[in-house]
Amino acid sequence: MAAPASPARPGAAIVIYCSGLGPVDQKLTNGAEVPASPLSRVAAPVLVAIGGVVYQINAVVPENAPSGDAVPVLITSGDITSPEVTMAIRP
Numbered sequence: 001m002a003a004p005a006s007p008a009r010p011g012a013a014i015v016i017y018c019s020g021l022g023p024v025d026q027k028l029t030n031g032a033e034v035p036a037s038p039l040s041r042v043a044a045p046v047l048v049a050i051g052g053v054v055y056q057i058n059a060v061v062p063e064n065a066p067s068g069d070a071v072p073v074l075i076t077s078g079d080i081t082s083p084e085v086t087m088a089i090r091p
Contacts, residue, residue, distance in 0.1 A: 003087075003088055004069040004088040005088075006088075007069075007087075007088035007089055007090040008061045008087060008088065008089050008090075009061065009089070009090060009091070010061050010062065010063045010064075010065055010089070010091065011060060011061065011063055012060065012061050013059075013060055014059050014060070014061060014087075016048060016059060016073075016075065018075060018082065020080070020082075021042045021044070021046055021075070021077040021080060022042055022043060022044050022077055022078055022080055023042070023043045023044075024040040024041060024042055024043065025040055025041050025042075025043065026038070026040040026041075028040075042077055043078075044077045044078030044080075045077070045078070046075065046076070046077040047075070047076045047077075048073065048074070048075045048076075049072075049073065049074040049075075049076070050062060050065050050071065050072075050073050050087070050089075051065040051066040051071045051072065051073075051089070052066075052072070053065055061089060065089050066089065067089050067090055067091050068088070068089060069086075069088045070086035070087075070088070071086060071087055071088070071089045072084050072085075072086055073085050073086065073087055
């Protein structure tokens with residue numbers, strides 16, 4: 001996540017890599033090479049909350065996201081919620 005030395009900015013596009021979001025549309029066998037395209041999509045809708053403001057993954061830092069060195073980030077898919085992590089955001 002964005003560290004205090006290189007914080008995200010409101011309106012910036014960020015990339016979040018994660019696993020464990022539930023079933024996907026293209027199952028792979030263990031040890032199989034992951035194709036570059038098409039990418040697998042999770043079955044349940046996925047949301048990410050940055051500073052309590054909710055957006056979809058392929059997230060953009062909300063313009064009204066709070067600033068700070070440890071703004072909380074949560075990702076939710078169906079009834080699964082990620083552990084909380086933090087990221088730095090500066091105006």
